[in-house]
Each structure stands twice: as C-alpha cells, then as structure tokens.
Amino acid sequence: xxxxxxxxxxxxxxxxxxxxxxxxxxxxxxxxxxxxxxxxxxxxxxxxxxxxxxxxxxxxxxxxxxxxxxxxxxxxxxxxxxxxxxxxxxxxxxxxxxxxxxxxxxxxxxxxxxxxxxxxxxxxxxxxxxxxxxxxxxxxxxxxxxxxxxxxxxxxxxxxxxxxxxxxxxxxxxxxxxxxxxxxxxxxxxxxxxxxxxxxxxxxxxxxxxxxxxxxxxxxxxxxxxxxxxxxxxxxxxxxxxxxxxxxxxxxxxxxxxxxxxxxxxxxxxxxxxxxxxxxxxxxxxxxxxxxxxxxxxxxxxxxxxxxxxxxxxxxxxxxxxxxxxxxxxxxxxxxxxxxxxxxxxxxxxxxxxxxxxxxxxxxxxxxxxxxxxxxxxxxxxxxxxxxxxxxxxxxxxxxxxxxxxxxxxxxxxxxxxxxxxxxxxxxxxxxxxxxxxxxxxxxxxxxxxxxxxxxxxxxxxxxxxxxxxxxxxxxxxxxxxxxxxxxxxxxxxxxxxxxxxxxxxxxxxxxxxxxxxxxxxxxxxxxxxxxxxxxxxxxxxxxxxxxxxxxxxxxxxxxxxxxxxxxxxxxxxxxxxxxxxxxxxxxxxxxxxxxxxxxxxxxxxxxxxxxxxxxxxxxxxxxxxxxxxxxxxxxxxxxxxxxxxxxxxxxxxxxxxxxxxxxxxxxxxxxxxxxxxxxxxxxxxxxxxxxxx
Amino acid sequence: xxxxxxxxxxxxxxxxxxxxxxxxxxxxxxxxxxxxxxxxxxxxxxxxxxxxxxxxxxxxxxxxxxxxxxxxxxxxxxxxxxxxxxxxxxxxxxxxxxxxxxxxxxxxxxxxxxxxxxxxxxxxxxxxxxxxxxxxxxxxxxxxxxxxxxxxxxxxxxxxxxxxxxxxxxxxxxxxxxxxxxxxxxxxxxxxxxxxxxxxxxxxxxxxxxxxxxxxxxxxxxxxxxxxxxxxxxxxxxxxxxxxxxxxxxx
Numbered sequence: 001x002x003x004x005x006x007x008x009x010x011x012x013x014x015x016x017x018x019x020x021x022x023x024x025x026x027x028x029x030x031x032x033x034x035x036x037x038x039x040x041x042x043x044x045x046x047x048x049x050x051x052x053x054x055x056x057x058x059x060x061x062x063x064x065x066x067x068x069x070x071x072x073x074x075x076x077x078x079x080x081x082x083x084x085x086x087x088x089x090x091x092x093x094x095x096x097x098x099x100x101x102x103x104x105x106x107x108x109x110x111x112x113x114x115x116x117x118x119x120x121x122x123x124x125x126x127x128x129x130x131x132x133x134x135x136x137x138x139x140x141x142x143x144x145x146x147x148x149x150x151x152x153x154x155x156x157x158x159x160x161x162x163x164x165x166x167x168x169x170x171x172x173x174x175x176x177x178x179x180x181x182x183x184x185x186x187x188x189x190x191x192x193x194x195x196x197x198x199x200x201x202x203x204x205x206x207x208x209x210x211x212x213x214x215x216x217x218x219x220x221x222x223x224x225x226x227x228x229x230x231x232x233x234x235x236x237x238x239x240x241x242x243x244x245x246x247x248x249x250x251x252x253x254x255x256x257x258x259x260x261x262x263x264x265x266x267x268x269x270x271x272x273x274x275x276x277x278x279x280x281x282x283x284x285x286x287x288x289x290x291x292x293x294x295x296x297x298x299x300x301x302x303x304x305x306x307x308x309x310x311x312x313x314x315x316x317x318x319x320x321x322x323x324x325x326x327x328x329x330x331x332x333x334x335x336x337x338x339x340x341x342x343x344x345x346x347x348x349x350x351x352x353x354x355x356x357x358x359x360x361x362x363x364x365x366x367x368x369x370x371x372x373x374x375x376x377x378x379x380x381x382x383x384x385x386x387x388x389x390x391x392x393x394x395x396x397x398x399x400x401x402x403x404x405x406x407x408x409x410x411x412x413x414x415x416x417x418x419x420x421x422x423x424x425x426x427x428x429x430x431x432x433x434x435x436x437x438x439x440x441x442x443x444x445x446x447x448x449x450x451x452x453x454x455x456x457x458x459x460x461x462x463x464x465x466x467x468x469x470x471x472x473x474x475x476x477x478x479x480x481x482x483x484x485x486x487x488x489x490x491x492x493x494x495x496x497x498x499x500x501x502x503x504x505x506x507x508x509x510x511x512x513x514x515x516x517x518x519x520x521x522x523x524x525x526x527x528x529x530x531x532x533x534x535x536x537x538x539x540x541x542x543x544x545x546x547x548x549x550x551x552x553x554x555x556x557x558x559x560x561x562x563x564x565x566x567x568x569x570x571x572x573x574x575x576x577x578x579x580x581x582x583x584x585x586x587x588x589x590x591x592x593x594x595x596x597x598x599x600x601x602x603x604x605x606x607x608x609x610x611x612x613x614x615x616x617x618x619x620x621x622x623x624x625x626x627x628x629x630x631x632x633x634x635x636x637x638x639x640x641x642x643x644x645x646x647x648x649x650x651x652x653x654x655x656x657x658x659x660x661x662x663x664x665x666x667x668x669x670x671x672x673x674x675x676x677x678x679x680x681x682x683x684x685x686x687x688x689x690x691x692x693x694x
Numbered sequence: 695x696x697x698x699x700x701x702x703x704x705x706x707x708x709x710x711x712x713x714x715x716x717x718x719x720x721x722x723x724x725x726x727x728x729x730x731x732x733x734x735x736x737x738x739x740x741x742x743x744x745x746x747x748x749x750x751x752x753x754x755x756x757x758x759x760x761x762x763x764x765x766x767x768x769x770x771x772x773x774x775x776x777x778x779x780x781x782x783x784x785x786x787x788x789x790x791x792x793x794x795x796x797x798x799x800x801x802x803x804x805x806x807x808x809x810x811x812x813x814x815x816x817x818x819x820x821x822x823x824x825x826x827x828x829x830x831x832x833x834x835x836x837x838x839x840x841x842x843x844x845x846x847x848x849x850x851x852x853x854x855x856x857x858x859x860x861x862x863x864x865x866x867x868x869x870x871x872x873x874x875x876x877x878x879x880x881x882x883x884x885x886x887x888x889x890x891x892x893x894x895x896x897x898x899x900x901x902x903x904x905x906x907x908x909x910x911x912x913x914x915x916x917x918x919x920x921x922x923x924x925x926x927x928x929x930x931x932x933x934x935x936x937x938x939x940x941x942x943x944x945x
Contacts, residue, residue, distance in 0.1 A: 612825065612828060613825075613828030613829060613831070613832060616828070616829055616832070616834050617832045617834065620832070620834045625804055625805050626808060626834065626835070627773060627777060627808075627809060628766075628773035628776065628777070628808060628809025628810060628811065629773070629809075629810050629811070629825070630772055630773045630810075630811045631810075631811055631812040631813050631816050631817075632813070633813065633816065637773075639773050639774070641804075672801065673801075
C-alpha cells in the first residue's frame with residue numbers, strides 16, 4: 001500500500017462551462033484510467049467519464065460529485081468532481097468537506113465570474129488549499145494574466161503564475177515552466193508525450209521576469225530561499241517547490257497553472273502541481289465533535305491503527321443497491337468490520353468495499369485513514385458519521401439552508417406513484433436541502449428546494465432513473481405571515497354541554513420580535529393560571545403557528561406574553577387551556593395587523609456592459625430594487641434584491657435580452673413584507689383555492 | 695369623501711422630518727432645501743481614514759430622507775462595501791436617535807439609492823453619461839443628488855473632467871458631492887485649500903474639510919455654506935457621525 005504521504009484527495013471546482021469535466025476526463029486519460037477521450041457533449045454520443053448520469057450528459061453539466069481514483073507518478077489521487085451551479089451548492093459543500101485540496105478551474109476568456117466567487121467562498125469556509133488552472137488558453141480572447149489579476153483583485157488570492165503560455169488563442173503551443181525554466185510541448189495524438197525544450201529566445205526576458213516574481217512571492221514562506229536570493233546564489237528547484245507548497249498549505253498563496261484541456265495541453269504539469277503543492281491527508285488537520293461533551297472539538301489523527309472515524313458524504317443508487325461514498329479520517333475501515341452510525345445509534349456490518357472510477361468499480365479489502373472509497377448495502381443518510389463502536393464522535397455538522405421554493409407534484413398513474421415515493425425517499429436522503437411532504441388539504445405531494453433548477457433536475461431524475469411520470473403544478477413561493485404591532489388578547493374558553501365542562505381564560509399581549517420565530521413568556525403572577533396549565537397554553541399558541549390565520553402560511557417572528565387568566569377548580573384542564581390559547585391567539589393576531597412576507601433573493605447578474613440597461617430593465621420589471629452596478633472591464637455585475645416569486649423563468653428572459661451573454665446567480669436574502677397589491681392577489685387566490693377544495 | 699389618513703405613512707413621514715430637522719448638517723445650508731443648488735458642486739476634503747466616505751453617506755442619507763434619489767458613484771469600493779457603509783451609518787443614526795422600526799424605515803429609503811462602481815482607470819464622464827441615460831430612458835432611476843467617491847483630483851485633466859460633469863449635472867438637474875483625498879504634505883493655496891483642489895475651486899459651491907484635532911475630527915467650512923456662521927461640527931470618532939457640540943450644549 002502507498003504511504004499516506006502520497007495520497008491526494010482533491011476536488012475540481014469551478015464555474016459552469018469553464019471546462020472542468022473535460023479537464024477531469026483528460027486527467028483520467030493521462031493517468032491511464034480510461035483509454036479514450038470523449039467530450040462533454042460528445043459527438044460520438046458518449047459523454048465524459050465523470051458525468052455518469054445521462055441527464056448530466058445531455059445538459060453538459062455535472063450534478064453529482066462522483067468520486068474517482070487515479071495514480072500519477074507514485075501518487076494516489078482521489079478526485080471528487082463537483083458541480084458548478086449554485087442550485088446544487090449542498091453537493092459542492094459536501095464535496096469540499098471531504099477534500100484536502102482543490103483545483104480551481106477558470107476560463108482564460110471569462111476569467112473570475114460570479115459563480116467562481118461563490119465556489120471560492122465555500123472553499124474558504126472549509127479552509128481548502130487550492131491551486132488554479134487557467135483553462136481554454138486556445139480560445140480567442142484568452143488572457144491568462146488577466147485571470148491571475150482577477151484572482152488577486154476579485155477573490156483576494158495571492159495568485160502567482162507557475163507558468164507562462166507559449167503563444168495564445170489559435171497559436172497556443174505549450175507552456176514555460178518557471179521553476180525548471182524549460183518550455184513544455186504536448187505531442188502525440190492526445191498530447192500524451194510531454195517534450196521538454198529550451199525556452200524560445202523571444203520569451204526569455206518575460207520568463208525571467210515572471211520567474212523573479214514567483215521566487216519573490218515564494219521567499220515569504222522560506223528563510224532559506226530568502227537567504228539564497230540575497231546571496232544571489234543558484235536557487236535549487238526543490239527550495240522553490242518547498243516554499244510554494246508552504247504558502248499553498250497556509251492558504252496564503254495560489255499557484256496558477258495554464259493550459260487547454262480540450263487541446264490536450266498543460267494537464268500533466270497541473271497533475272505534477274497537485275502532487276507537489278496540495279496536501280496529503282497527514283498534512284491537514286481534521287476535527288470531529290465529541291457528542292458526550294457538548295460537541296467539544298477533537299483533533300483526529302490520520303493513523304490507520306487508531307479507532308475508526310469516517311464520514312458518509314455521498315449516496316448513489318446503483319444496480320446493486322445503495323452505494324455509500326465514505327472518507328476515512330482516522331483508523332481503517334475493513335471488510336467484515338462492525339461499525340457504528342453515530343446519528344442512528346445502529347451497528348452495521350461492512351460488506352463489500354470498492355474504489356470507484358465513475359461508473360466502474362474495483363473491489364478492495366480496506367480503506368485506510370485519509371482515503372476515499374465506497375461501501376455497499378449500508379442504509380444511511382448522507383452526512384452520517386461512522387465510528388468504531390463505543391465512540392461518540394461526529395464530523396462537523398454541515399450548514400443546511402432552508403428551502404425557498406416548492407412545487408406540487410402529482411403522479412400520472414399508480415406505478416408512477418410507487419416509483420415517485422421510492423425516488424423521493426432516495427433524493428431526500430442524498431440531499432438535505434430537498435424536502436418533501438404531503439399537503440393535507442389538497443393531498444398533493446410537495447417538494448421544496450433551493451431554486452427552480454434544483455427542483456427541475458430532481459424531476460428529470462425521477463423520470464429517467466425511476467420512470468416516475470409526474471405532473472407538476474406552478475412553483476410556489478414559501479410565503480410567511482407575521483404581525484406588525486402589539487395587540488392584547490383576553491379570551492375565555494367556556495363549554496358546558498353535558499358531561500365535564502371546559503373552562504380557561506388567557507390574557508396578555510403579542511408583539512413582533514426579531515429574536516426567534518416564536519417566543520413565549522409567562523408573566524402570570526398569583527396563580528391566576530395554575531402553573532401546570534402554562535405548558536398547555538404555550539402548546540396552544542404554538543399549534544397556531546403552522547398555519548397563520550390570515551392566509552394559512554406559517555407564522556414567524558411573534559412574541560406572546562401571558563400575564564393574566566383564570567381557571568375553574570373542576571372544569572379547567574390542559575385541553576381547555578390549549579383551546580383558550582388558540583382563541584386568544586386568533587383574537588390578538590387579527591388586531592396586530594398581520595402581514596404576508598415573501599422571500600427576497602439577492603440576485604447578481606453578470607453581463608457585458610452594453611446590456612447593462614436592458615438587464616436593469618428586466619430586474620426593474622420584476623419588482624427588483626437595484627442596489628448597484630459594478631464595473632469589471634468589459635463585463636459588469638448588477639446587484640439587486642428581487643422577490644423570488646418574480647424570478648421564475650428569469651434565465652430565459654435574461655438569455656433573450658442579452659443574446660445569451662449574461663448569467664446570474666441568486667441566493668436567499670431575507671423575508672420582506674409583500675406590497676398591498678400582491679397581498680390582495682394572494683388573498684383572492686387563497687379564497688378561490690378554498691372554494692375549489694370545498 | 696374625506697381623505698384617509700394612513701397612520702403608518704404619516705408616522706414614517708413625521709419620523710423622516712424629525713431626522714432631517716435634527717440633522718447637524720442642517721447648519722451647513724438652508725433648513726428645507728439641498729445644501730447645493732441644481733448643477734452645483736460640493737466637496738469633502740480629507741486625508742485617508744478621517745471619514746470622507748462616512749460624511750458623504752450622511753449627506754446621501756439626508757437627501758434620501760428628503761425623498762431625493764441618490765446616485766452613489768464609487769471608483770474605489772465594490773457595491774457590497776458601499777452598501778455596508780450605508781447600513782452602518784444608518785444603524786448608527788438609528789441608535790443615536792433611538793429610532794424604532796429602523797428596518798421598515800430603511801426599506802422605504804432603499805429604492806431611492808443606486809450605487810455604481812467603476813474601476814479607477816475605467817471611469818470617464820461619457821461612460822457615466824451613457825449609463826445614466828440608459829437607466830433614465832427606461833425610467834428606472836432619475837437621480838437628484840450624485841456622490842462621486844475616489845475621483846483622482848491630482849490628475850492633469852481634472853478641470854476638463856469636472857467641467858464635463860458640470861454639463862452633466864445641469865443637463866440632468868443634479869447636484870454633485872465629491873470626496874477628495876488630500877495628503878499630509880499637499881501644498882496649500884491662498885484660499886486655504888490644497889492646490890490640487892484650489893486650481894478648480896471656482897467650480898465648487900461648497901467645500902468642507904475634515905481635520906483631526908486631538909481625538910475629534912473637525913468639519914471645517916472652506917467655502918460656501920452659511921459662511922457667517924463658522925462651522926462647529928465635529929465627527930464623532932466612535933460612530934463617524936456628524937455632531938454639533940455647540941447645539942447640544944445650548945440645548
């Protein structure tokens with residue numbers, strides 16, 4: 001077995017369309033995991049190997065982060081292919097959690113775009129060291145040094161070029177390695193032969209200048225190197241490599257590589273860079289939380305002999321049942337072991353262990369600390385921690401955002417009904433940002449998630465993978481209700497219709513709060529409501545929150561204070577006080593000026609400047625408040641806050657008004673009050689729906 | 695039928711009036727109008743870090759409270775950072791006046807503000823005019839007050855740039871405030887202004903200078919304003935808000 005030092009767990013993360021799937025494909029080819037090259041949207045009808053799902057193949061995008069394994073010059077590299085669209089961020093974040101390092105792929109023409117910024121922020125959150133690859137140097141308009149500048153300015157990276165391109169656009173021939181000071185050319189049918197040569201004379205000055213910049217930047221991380229520079233001695237290559245690695249691991253330096261994956265240029269030096277500069281599992285500190293000790297952080301050691309700690313980070317439904325991708329952080333996972341799921345408290349036996357290469361797999365006996373593999377036949381959810389029995393450690397819980405959009409789905413027939421529930425069961429296990437429930441009133445199944453595309457992709461997968469044909473309703477925005485002023489209530493619940501009577505009086509007030517969704521405070525003195533009935537009052541109030549009296553949306557940001565009441569020695573009961581609290585809530589709520597809130601999205605549109613006016617127009621028409629426009633050379637970014645309900649279908653509108661040259665990202669910003677006219681429409685719609693149900 | 699009095703709207707308009715009235719910047723100009731005339735220029739001069747942007751944002755908020763549309767042009771900071779400035783200054787004002795329902799008030803102001811940022815080398819008056827006409831034609835935004843932060847006054851063609859901006863201001867019925875960064879060793883002209891500004895001072899109606907004085911920062915009037923009253927304003931170093939110690943003493 002290869003020593004831990006030679007292992008690299010990396011992600012390839014980037015903006016959609018910057019060519020990361022093509023790059024991954026080339027990596028697999030040069031590491032001899034595949035024997036032919038296909039393009040993302042293959043003319044030969046075969047997609048790139050990492051895009052294992054048919055749907056991804058069709059759309060030219062990567063949705064699931066399949067883990068794959070390859071070897072390069074004595075190093076074992078596990079690659080997690082991560083999706084680039086913001087709607088799938090949970091996938092990206094989960095992949096980032098298990099990575100030790102990443103390659104940030106950027107387009108030499110498009111440069112750092114808004115999506116790259118989002119992805120980079122996520123990498124920062126998980127403290128992932130990264131190297132950058134400026135792809136598509138063969139395209140017209142390619143300018144890798146502009147991208148290096150953008151990395152510095154827009155992402156705040158200390159980006160340092162490791163190479164300079166030999167020719168650009170159609171003349172792109174190869175790269176000059178600034179450490180070895182050699183020109184590299186990529187020859188053979190698929191660029192598999194790397195030929196070293198002297199740097200062309202015309203480029204010598206530029207190469208020397210850029211090398212000096214590189215050595216200068218690296219010297220910050222190595223005293224030896226600084227000394228060597230001062231002494232003007234010959235600088236050994238190893239010294240520079242060592243300093244760059246130190247800077248990269250400290251996340252204070254981002255080495256930048258250049259090439260064109262599509263034209264088979266510059267990929268092998270990038271692989272060398274992965275091996276040289278990105279950390280091995282030994283060099284990364286990982287922490288788990290001790291469940292028995294208030295989630296105290298515990299450092300893990302990448303020792304294969306220590307007790308097991310591992311994280312299931314991805315589930316896939318294969319032909320042989322559920323495949324669980326797992327990263328072992330400490331200890332060793334071996335076939336036949338009994339391991340313990342911390343979340344469920346269940347013990348499970350490890351059956352088959354495999355190492356994945358997109359859709360093909362290789363049986364293995366063990367997964368030692370630091371490695372990624374997959375196991376078969378284990379029932380768990382993604383994000384579950386598996387440990388050696390007796391331990392109570394869990395890997396850091398991941399941040400899961402609340403869904404903002406929902407959609408009603410109705411299966412077309414009985415068979416579809418069964419398949420749909422199977423599919424939803426699987427998807428919700430895979431992706432915690434996807435939720436599903438049945439609406440009691442309409443009996444429809446509702447799915448909710450992070451955006452239109454997010455839901456669309458799952459619907460497609462349902463059709464293709466599960467043959468579940470469903471009809472969908474209009475997307476529904478997750479509205480909320482709240483109150484805007486303080487109002488008092490004083491409600492008596494009294495019933496005397498034979499048998500035991502019911503009596504309870506609850507008095508107090510309710511007011512808007514920003515502290516939490518619901519705050520309950522008991523200020524009753526002198527026992528006017530007997531203490532045992534106070535929890536019943538709270539329960540009564542809480543029950544009213546799920547469905548607001550105004551339009552039936554969940555109620556948020558309400559504080560209820562009870563300060564008086566009365567009871568009856570015989571007729572008062574928990575039930576009676578719950579009912580009294582419900583009555584009191586209704587009484588107070590209607591006086592407290594209830595309003596409807598809607599989710600407002602932060603939208604950033606990146607567009608060539610000539611379409612700036614047109615884009616602002618489209619946002620303005622959607623009730624958007626334009627915050628500002630930011631000049632970025634030929635492009636500009638328009639930032640706005642727009643209600644989610646008006647963003648449906650925006651990608652089509654944007655495409656047609658900018659000749660397809662603009663793109664946008666959107667994320668949830670806040671809940672805000674809907675304007676009167678919209679509120680009236682909602683009320684009208686709700687009334688109609690009620691009529692239809694009746 | 696009698697007009698309905700909307701208590702909520704009335705509440706906000708009273709609140710706004712109150713804030714406008716209590717704004718210490720009022721001593722700079724007339725009580726009810728903009729400090730600058732239409733087509734007028736104002737400048738806030740200071741060394742780095744003394745609070746130029748904060749003062750500029752306070753001038754903008756004063757305009758916003760009076761229902762003016764404000765266009766904030768920044769050649770230095772990204773949109774997000776400028777937004778933060780506004781939020782911070784507004785939060786401080788709200789805290790100072792113990793303002794309730796600050797969020798709702800902020801919501802009423804936000805649609806009246808637009809931020810445009812340019813890269814330092816990427817800014818030109820024709821470019822700005824193009825953007826402006828773009829949004830004005832579609833009736834998206836018609837500014838009354840413009841703020842320009844980060845214009846290099848030391849540039850050789852500054853007089854030309856300013857005169858182009860003057861034309862723009864007059865055409866659109868705007869007034870413009872500039873934040874001007876000065877340096878410790880800038881030579882000072884006869885009018886007390888640094889020469890970089892002094893050579894174009896004729897174009898300005900009003901100019902303030904921020905000057906450190908012990909722990910406080912004084913807001914000095916260099917030109918215009920109510921010249922008969924020497925400015926007694928200071929910037930509170932903890933909140934960067936303008937204060938009028940003289941007024942609070944007399945009160």
